Amino acid sequence: MRRLSFSNGGVFLARLLVALLFLLPLLWMISTALYPAGVPLPTSIQLWPDQPTLANFSRVAELIPIGRYTLNSLVVAVLGVGLTLLTGSWAGLGMARLPQAGQRRWVVISLAVLMVPGIALWSTRFFIYEQLGWIDSLLALIAPAWMGTSPFYVLMFYRAFRRIPAAMYDAARLDGTGVLQLWWHVALPIARPTLVGVGVLAFLFYWGDFISPLLYISNPDFFTLPVALQLFQQLSRSEWALLMAAATWATFVPLMLFILVQPYFARVSDPGKRQKKRAGADRVATSHGTGR
Amino acid sequence: MFRRLPLPNFNYQTRLRLLLLPYASGIVVLVLIPAIISFGLAFFHYDGLSPPRWAGNLNFILAYTDELFNLSLQNSLALIILPIPLRVFGAFLVARLMQRNGRLINWLRATIYLPSAIPGAAYALAWLWIFNPLYGPLNLLLQSIGLVPPAWLVDPGWAKPALILMSFWQIGEGFLVSFAALQDMPPQLEDAAKIDGAGTWGILRHITLPLVAPILLLLTFRDAILSFQESFTYILLMTNGGPYYSTYTLPLFVYEQGFDLLQFGVASAALWVMYAVTGLIVVFLYIIARQWNIGTTDETFVL
Numbered sequence: 334m335r336r337l338s339f340s341n342g343g344v345f346l347a348r349l350l351v352a353l354l355f356l357l358p359l360l361w362m363i364s365t366a367l368y369p370a371g372v373p374l375p376t377s378i379q380l381w382p383d384q385p386t387l388a389n390f391s392r393v394a395e396l397i398p399i400g401r402y403t404l405n406s407l408v409v410a411v412l413g414v415g416l417t418l419l420t421g422s423w424a425g426l427g428m429a430r431l432p433q434a435g436q437r438r439w440v441v442i443s444l445a446v447l448m449v450p451g452i453a454l455w456s457t458r459f460f461i462y463e464q465l466g467w468i469d470s471l472l473a474l475i476a477p478a479w480m481g482t483s484p485f486y487v488l489m490f491y492r493a494f495r496r497i498p499a500a501m502y503d504a505a506r507l508d509g510t511g512v513l514q515l516w517w518h519v520a521l522p523i524a525r526p527t528l529v530g531v532g533v534l535a536f537l538f539y540w541g542d543f544i545s546p547l548l549y550i551s552n553p554d555f556f557t558l559p560v561a562l563q564l565f566q567q568l569s570r571s572e573w574a575l576l577m578a579a580a581t582w583a584t585f586v587p588l589m590l591f592i593l594v595q596p597y598f599a600r601v602s603d604p605g606k607r608q609k610k611r612a613g614a615d616r617v618a619t620s621h622g623t624g625r
Numbered sequence: 626m627f628r629r630l631p632l633p634n635f636n637y638q639t640r641l642r643l644l645l646l647p648y649a650s651g652i653v654v655l656v657l658i659p660a661i662i663s664f665g666l667a668f669f670h671y672d673g674l675s676p677p678r679w680a681g682n683l684n685f686i687l688a689y690t691d692e693l694f695n696l697s698l699q700n701s702l703a704l705i706i707l708p709i710p711l712r713v714f715g716a717f718l719v720a721r722l723m724q725r726n727g728r729l730i731n732w733l734r735a736t737i738y739l740p741s742a743i744p745g746a747a748y749a750l751a752w753l754w755i756f757n758p759l760y761g762p763l764n765l766l767l768q769s770i771g772l773v774p775p776a777w778l779v780d781p782g783w784a785k786p787a788l789i790l791m792s793f794w795q796i797g798e799g800f801l802v803s804f805a806a807l808q809d810m811p812p813q814l815e816d817a818a819k820i821d822g823a824g825t826w827g828i829l830r831h832i833t834l835p836l837v838a839p840i841l842l843l844l845t846f847r848d849a850i851l852s853f854q855e856s857f858t859y860i861l862l863m864t865n866g867g868p869y870y871s872t873y874t875l876p877l878f879v880y881e882q883g884f885d886l887l888q889f890g891v892a893s894a895a896l897w898v899m900y901a902v903t904g905l906i907v908v909f910l911y912i913i914a915r916q917w918n919i920g921t922t923d924e925t926f927v928l
Binding site for chain 2: 341344345347348349351352355356358359361362365374375376377378419420421423424426427428430431439441442444445446447448449450451452453454455456457458459460461476477479480481484487506511512516537540541543544547548558559560562563566573576577579580581583584587588590591595596
């Protein structure tokens with residue numbers, strides 16, 4: 334077999350090409366959103382419109398109350414994330430401080446719940462929300478936060494809190510620190526990268542959730558952006574510039590969030606051998622201006 | 626803050642355990658009870674309005690003799706069996722490529738995750754446009770290099786490959802998990818192999834891959850279960866099961882039986898297949914976790 338050993342420049346080039354490939358769908362979506370309405374779409378490949386315009390966005394706002402839907406999405410995402418961080422980090426801390434056997438039991442329970450296919454819960458959750466009076470209210474969309482949204486997030490917290498040395502917990506306890514104080518003053522500050530990581534993932538989940546509003550919301554006043562996109566698709570089929578403008582609008586907030594927390598993401602994705610990598614990760618974070 | 630605890634005088638351990646209460650009760654109300662109800666609902670006629678009536682095994686007969694059910698099952702399997710392992714392996718390769726530090730590395734890594742951050746509905750509309758047979762950028766691109774592009778979502782033979790193709794851009798989670806697993810690997814291993822004269826592919830095949838194999842396997846299962854649900858959003862918005870039922874999958878069958886036809890019993894009977902498959906996967910996972918000692922004992926715990 335031929336030996337493939339790239340030089341540093343070669344590796345960089347390969348990485349750049351792969352990254353560009355991953356950007357392509359987003360690029361196509363945004364560039365189409367900027368096409369002037371009424372002008373026929375080009376029949377040859379063209380990466381950027383000659384005369385980019387934002388007119389499509391205001392046209393979307395004229396056709397559907399997108400502001401209302403955006404507000405609903407924001408409320409659901411903010412409340413969902415807040416509650417998720419609360420219940421998820423509590424559960425993670427509770428798990429991390431259990432005896433070994435208890436920890437193992439909860440990890441197995443969490444993994445089992447993680448494996449339950451969502452479809453299996455669609456209709457029966459509907460009946461339960463109905464009993465609780467949550468149908469046709471934003472509560473039906475925020476409900477998963479009750480259990481930390483996903484056992485995956487709880488396990489992320491568990492993993493972070495487990496790394497805090499037991500001596501630190503014991504010292505706090507000897508000082509007479511209560512459980513909630515321990516959580517707020519000792520556990521959370523140390524697990525800040527996990528907090529940001531779970532926060533971002535949960536935000537993306539609540540912001541993009543299409544199935545819950547589809548199943549549990551029929552009053553248009555409580556529509557969120559994903560179902561609004563479906564509505565809009567039915568309204569203006571094949572008006573591609575408008576459709577892409579609406580899709581771009583729904584993607585804008587996650588995109589901004591993503592750029593904002595990008596340095597944190599580098600650290601969350603690097604939870605391995607911290608001691609070794611820490612110095613490098615911190616340097617990177619500082620170079621983006623968010624290190625403390 | 627929190628100077629006075631509102632809790633009665635439990636001892637410390639009990640109060641720590643109470644932190645698990647929201648999570649535990651949430652699991653019971655949102656997962657355990659719904660799962661049990663939908664499990665049992667298969668034996669009843671239920672339209673969501675009048676009280677449920679006993680149906681015996683009629684729902685199973687209705688579901689399993691339905692031609693659409695069989696078709697939906699086949700389509701679901703076709704969308705899972707081949708693409709998921711490829712997706713996971715792709716995520717691993719990209720993670721490997723992005724592993725060591727270099728110029729712009731954090732931005733490049735973030736770019737790989739970016740498509741996974743796009744809301745599902747927006748992603749579906751974007752690809753609906755990309756796959757447009759006449760004006761879609763993909764076909765314009767293919768034409769410009771001299772190929773005769775297919776009609777993608779309009780062609781019953783190409784609709785499934787199209788759905789699979791678009792799923793390859795959303796490997797963010799697999800990428801992050803593989804990446805973390807690779808970071809956990811001591812770099813000395815690869816360096817030693819390099820000194821011994823092993824090539825890039827040799828190292829990948831004989832050293833890196835076997836070490837992260839258990840994690841890739843876990844990812845494969847997780848991906849398989851998640852993609853049932855994710856593909857539903859895309860299929861509902863992009864093809865609605867068509868053309869000619871070529872993308873009609875199990876979630877769509879369950880959705881139509883339950884929320885369109887109000888035959889929740891039949892929908893639940895159809896779900897039994899999913900329970901069986903999921904049960905098998907959980908047992909398999911457990912065995913693998915035992916085998917490789919993944920779980921609570923060591924630091925390789927990533928899932």
